[in-house]
Amino acid sequence: MKQFRTLLLIAIITLGFNSIQAQTKIGHISTDLLISLMPETKALNTELEKLSKTYESELKAEEAKLQAKLKKYEAEVNSQTDEVNQQRQAEVQQDQQNLYQASQVAREDITKKRDEKLKPILERAKKAIDEIATAQGYVYVLEASTLIVANGTDLLPAVKAKLGIQ
Numbered sequence: 001m002k003q004f005r006t007l008l009l010i011a012i013i014t015l016g017f018n019s020i021q022a023q024t025k026i027g028h029i030s031t032d033l034l035i036s037l038m039p040e041t042k043a044l045n046t047e048l049e050k051l052s053k054t055y056e057s058e059l060k061a062e063e064a065k066l067q068a069k070l071k072k073y074e075a076e077v078n079s080q081t082d083e084v085n086q087q088r089q090a091e092v093q094q095d096q097q098n099l100y101q102a103s104q105v106a107r108e109d110i111t112k113k114r115d116e117k118l119k120p121i122l123e124r125a126k127k128a129i130d131e132i133a134t135a136q137g138y139v140y141v142l143e144a145s146t147l148i149v150a151n152g153t154d155l156l157p158a159v160k161a162k163l164g165i166q
């Protein structure tokens with residue numbers, strides 16, 4: 001009799017958990033795809049590409065100057081004293097270091113600008129996902145790219161409509 005009660009209690013608890021799980025709505029969305037479709041992201045990418053090309057052209061111009069200086073110094077190496085050649089070599093190394101540092105600063109600036117401008121885009125996307133999930137009664141919304149099987153509801157179409165994306 002005691003075993004029967006234990007089995008009955010286990011069955012009730014199991015059925016209770018199953019009914020709770022059955023009521024939980026779970027959806028999924030590809031946030032990367034959503035963000036890539038947002039017009040703000042497209043504008044950001046265009047702006048960053050323009051900035052990148054500006055930095056690239058400036059760095060190429062500086063590199064061309066350095067190469068010209070290097071060729072000039074190599075052509076004059078035999079007509080200069082060892083002391084002058086060593087000074088020139090140190091100058092070229094310093095210029096190379098400056099060029100490297102400028103490229104690092106350019107990359108950091110582009111990354112910083114991207115992060116700054118991307119933050120409000122991410123917040124807008126998250127807010128739209130939250131609103132759709134709440135409105136449709138979803139308790140959990142998972143990232144679609146990490147799912148092995150995604151048979152649940154894809155919230156991307158609803159969120160795109162909420163954001164006015166075609």
